[in-house]
Amino acid sequence: MDVNDKTLKALSSSLNFRQMRQEVISANIANADTPGYRSKRVDFEAALARALDVDGNMSMKTGDQRHFDVGSGGFDNLKPEIFNDPNGVVSEDGNTVDRDREMALMAENKILYDASVQLLAKKLGLMKYAVQSQ
Amino acid sequence: MDLLTSLKISSSGLAANRKRMGAISSNIANAQTTRTAEGGPYRKKEVVFGAEPARDSFSEILEGELSENAKAVHATEVISTNRPPILKYEPNHPDANDQGYVAYPDINVMEEMTNMISASRSYEANVQAMNTTKNMAMKALEIGR
Numbered sequence: 001m002d003v004n005d006k007t008l009k010a011l012s013s014s015l016n017f018r019q020m021r022q023e024v025i026s027a028n029i030a031n032a033d034t035p036g037y038r039s040k041r042v043d044f045e046a047a048l049a050r051a052l053d054v055d056g057n058m059s060m061k062t063g064d065q066r067h068f069d070v071g072s073g074g075f076d077n078l079k080p081e082i083f084n085d086p087n088g089v090v091s092e093d094g095n096t097v098d099r100d101r102e103m104a105l106m107a108e109n110k111i112l113y114d115a116s117v118q119l120l121a122k123k124l125g126l127m128k129y130a131v132q133s134q
Numbered sequence: 135m136d137l138l139t140s141l142k143i144s145s146s147g148l149a150a151n152r153k154r155m156g157a158i159s160s161n162i163a164n165a166q167t168t169r170t171a172e173g174g175p176y177r178k179k180e181v182v183f184g185a186e187p188a189r190d191s192f193s194e195i196l197e198g199e200l201s202e203n204a205k206a207v208h209a210t211e212v213i214s215t216n217r218p219p220i221l222k223y224e225p226n227h228p229d230a231n232d233q234g235y236v237a238y239p240d241i242n243v244m245e246e247m248t249n250m251i252s253a254s255r256s257y258e259a260n261v262q263a264m265n266t267t268k269n270m271a272m273k274a275l276e277i278g279r
Contacts (some may be wrong), residue, residue, distance in 0.1 A: 015274070018270075019136065019137055019270070021267070022137065022140050022267055022270060023137075023139055023143065023204045024203060024204050025263065026140040026143045026144045026147075026204075026260075026263045026264075026267060027143045027185075027188065027203070027204040027205050027206070029144070029147060029256075029259050029260055029262075029263045030143050030144060030146055030150070030205075030207045030260060030263075031147075031183070031185050031205060031207050031257065032147075032256055033150075033151075033154075033185065033207075033252070033256055034183040034184060034185050034207055037183075037185050037205075038201050040204075050137060082203045092266060099255075099256075101261050102259075103159040103259065103262065105264060106266055107264075109264075110266050110269065110270060113270050113273070114270075114273055117273045117274060117276065117277055118267070120277050121277055121278065121279065122238050124277070124278050133184030
């Protein structure tokens with residue numbers, strides 16, 4: 001078992017991005033009454049799927065040392081997109097935060113964060129087992 | 135990018151809504167106040183919210199895109215000036231002017247109550263966000279156990 005495999009990298013970047021999303025959702029909720037504030041969203045799923053590259057379609061085949069390796073190793077320069085929510089309804093003071101929606105997104109984010117933590121714990125448990133058993 | 139910044143943002147939301155609640159209760163309590171230390175009737179207080187970057191140290195700001203997107207809320211208390219006092223004819227009132235009119239603050243108690251409910255809901259939402267953040271941080275401590 002490779003210690004530095006994709007699973008660990010994917011899980012840790014997923015945790016990082018979910019923390020980031022939690023931060024942005026907290027900011028949206030805190031600014032739910034700020035005039036002119038636009039609700040923000042974080043999108044990282046597509047970038048993470050590209051970096052994870054399960055089916056191997058995303059990276060370019062390289063046959064030579066001097067070829068550029070496009071697509072693979074994407075975990076290091078993975079960047080989430082932060083943008084203003086395009087679906088927000090603008091209220092009379094120019095604010096687009098929908099509190100209920102933010103709470104729902106936060107709950108979803110927390111569940112998936114917990115799932116990632118659990119997966120990471122299991123993965124580390126597997127490694128521990130492999131190291132310890134005699 | 136850390137959970138502590140989320141906590142900071144949520145606590146700014148709590149502080150802002152507490153300030154708003156303070157202004158609202160002051161308005162309700164003084165809905166009939168005709169004399170103040172500054173003279174004249176009580177003036178309605180309002181709290182205005184503004185977004186500000188949650189990170190304050192330079193290195194944190196350099197960290198990138200998130201700093202300009204994750205914003206804390208900052209509340210400022212202002213005295214409302216666009217609401218002239220209401221004049222009521224009460225010649226026996228000690229604060230009546232020469233014509234017998236008393237200046238009462240223009241405070242609509244119903245409006246204050248709805249604002250109060252809104253502030254209370256916002257406060258609860260921020261508490262909820264804070265609890266979620268806290269649970270996430272606690273969960274992260276379980277990794278590798």
